[in-house]
Amino acid sequence: MRIPMTLLILPLSLLFGSPLFAADAAPVVNKGDTSWMLISTTLVLMMSVPALALFYGGMVRAKNMLSVLMQVFVVFSLVTVLWVIYGYSLAFTTGNAYFGGFDRLFFNGMFDSATGAFSMAATFSKATPIPELVFAAFQATFAAITCCLILGAFVERVKFSAVLIFTVLWFTFSYAPIAHMVWFWAGPDAYTDAAAADAANATAGLIWGWGALDFAGGTVVHINAGIAGLVGAILVGRRLGFGREAMKPHNLPMTMIGASLLWTGWFGFNAGSALEANNYAALAFMNTFLATACAVLSWTFGEWVLKGKPSMLGGASGAVAGLVAITPAAGNVGIMGAFVIGLAAGLVCLWGVTGLKKLHRIDDSLDVFGVHALGGILGALLTGVFNSPDLGGPGLVTDWVTGSTGFPGIAAQVMTQAKAVVVTVVWSGVVAAIAFKVADLIVGLRPSEDEEREGLDTTCHGESAYHM
């Protein structure tokens, strides 16, 4: 069959929402897989609160610490609520190639109180479902952290109300459709024969249909967020005194704790994206472990050689760069691929926050673009290289009816990956620009100069982080 669905071997995506196993006898949930996914979901929740909040919070000035913690805390909660109301339905139910439908508003149909039946979500193995509530919860944490990641680009100078308005718009019109395009498909059980496969392929998301590989969110999460952050940094504008006054991180130990918790939580993010407790979860787990360590080393030694001293902030930044870059590749490459991706991520992102940043002069305050967009693009492209069985990768599933795998060739796969990157960059950039403009029209993006100078903790939230 032609390839609309050469998809990868387990990208994270998954299933959708409608009657998968519907009429048959009640499907039997795999308890091991379900347990792993519940744990993974909890780990990914921890990545936002507190991990990302602390990682970001440590890098701002003391007068803005609580504003960062509060933005992350509330955006995470806001997106979780929107996810249940309509986000999950828009992202993971059958619709068109860009958006899902409205079948699952308020998680409708996931639990039938009349019969006591729970709906099932497919994994990447046939007849191996997990409760759809678990899949939806797991995906909620992804949607929420993606919106939180963006915040780092315009900290210390944005109105809390503007952040919330932007988040609602961007989540709805960028996160949900990109997730649908990259990850929505009918699930392996829909692929019973060639005709059924064609029918199933017709319902898949646009980018999934191209055969782009994104195991855990290189495009959906990191490029998506990184580009929105860059647009935000431009539209919100630079902080007062940017480039003239010292804006030193106020608490790098917090940043180190945050980065360490991110590393820990990322095992749920990446290995959890296998959706099962199986070989691919193991592969994703080890690759996540290794690539991160490689990136810590490459950033540290790169900084040592180029800037004179190996800094703690550099080490922590290297860890996040490695985690970002291995995300699309996690279960899609072999161990050697993880080595290369990790080492490359540390060096490329180091350049992203130094050389590149000096060129563009945009106040992307916590380097959301330099680390997440750049690392995400690097990881997405290298996934197309190291997925190759010739380079130790597992290849991808070329026929979901039989489950047979293959590989279209490095050049072809990298091209497919690049298309996915371009769509994500353009889509997220346009939606972010509109969303910020709307927020600007409604409430304005920035506090007054006096408020900004005094710090957002007291002027926006009426409290201060430290009393000493």
Add this chain to the structure above:
Amino acid sequence: MKLVTAIIKPFKLDDVREALSGVGVQGVTVTEVKGFGRQKGHTELYRGAEYVVDFLPKIKLEAAVQDGQVDAVIEAIIGATKTGKIGDGKIFVLSLDQVIRIRTGETGAEAL
């Protein structure tokens, strides 16, 4: 009476306190301060952003003493803090017009 004010390296504080006790100084006030002198600051680099830190952390120590104690106090401070490198600090000696102990109302040398 004199007010002896010394700017010293923070890690020398304990040594100075001991030395001052040894020459009979009864009380000292200590403040954490920042400043610059001949010792240059340093550069800090956070990702791409480079900041020159001109003001270095120091300790300011103040002791009110009798005129006859001044030389011994100065010697004690120098003995405890001198490393011979730039950044050891400075000592200022000022005349002191009056001293009052709040609790008792004693004044002058009685109050030291």
